[in-house]
Amino acid sequence: MYIWEQPDWPNLTWQDAGISTPLAAVRHDQGRLIGRMEALGFKLREEAVLQTLTQDVVKTSEIEGEQLDATQVRSSLARRLGIDIGALPPTDRNVEGIVEVMLDATRNYQAALTDERLFGWHAALFPTGRSGMTKIIVGGWRDDSTGPMQVISGPYGKERVHYSAPPAPRVTAEMKAFLTWFNAPLTTDPVIKAALAHLWFVTIHPFEDGNGRIARAIADLALARSEESPQRFYSMSAQIRAERKTYYDQLERTQKGATDVTSWMLWFIDCLSRAIHGADEVLAAIVAKGQFWERAGAFALNERQIKVLNRLLDGFEGKMTSSKWAAIAKCSQDSATRDIAALLDLGLLRKGEGGGRSTHYELVL
8 A cells, every 4th residue: 555545645744753853953954054155255155056056956867867967057057047157058958947947946935836837847847748759748747648657667577666656637636735735834844844745746746757856846945945045055966866776765665654754754854964964065165166266366377277177176077188178178289288287387287197198187276
């Protein structure tokens, strides 16, 4: 029996005594992180928000097996937030769609969550009306015309059903109850509401595809309400991505259990705590970037050098070689070599270990 088949669904309950201590701790951590970020100053705080949102968008898509170009995501976010990060590469529709959803969820956190708003999010995620090669209902609840909504894994003929959602005729009423509850005045801690909203929505599974990404956007909206701030300094989606197997196992156990969801609440709160502590790495990187440019600001650098140094500071994957430098800066190999040599002389770059064909360069932080 699934949770939605229980006679007391959707009256979800939990044991206050079991979650009060971790909840108090995570609320303290939220406040502490926001305080630290506000002390950074506007420019560094702006960079922290951009980095966090980029991570959020990339990782919520990765959870569903979709790989987005982080540079395109960052550029799309920067453009919409009015942040100047130099030349912006063109972005594809998949990137623009999920960016629109995440920004609407977090920047407009005070607005009511309605079926029309959810339909808009869904349409943004699937601008072509297809999920991969399959045509789906976009901007409307599923109708189960191709069969019941199930979460399945395994090869053809040996599939394992992890979860079966409520049948389509129930979805409209289920979503009406969910949205009424979500938009009602708070009667519990807003972090608790975020955890319940994530579970409740993904249990209904109202769309043909995109339910996980929208559930996480709803949770982000609720967390923004808990902080009364549109600025995001930690990524819940990045932490869920790091714990993807545990996330799905916890969901499956909860959805096959009773309406006491204490175990889910504890997992969500603990995951949130790890996400907040993970923001320390983002904070350290932002501070290091600010200090680097304070030092580099004393030198007359050209646009190519500034562009590639920023790519390195933003977490460039792999090793920076002269040929990669030329490709990123859109210049000749000779120009790239001269740019690198100048930065080596200034002490802003150094040669990495190795030589010959494996010669690469690293930032001096």
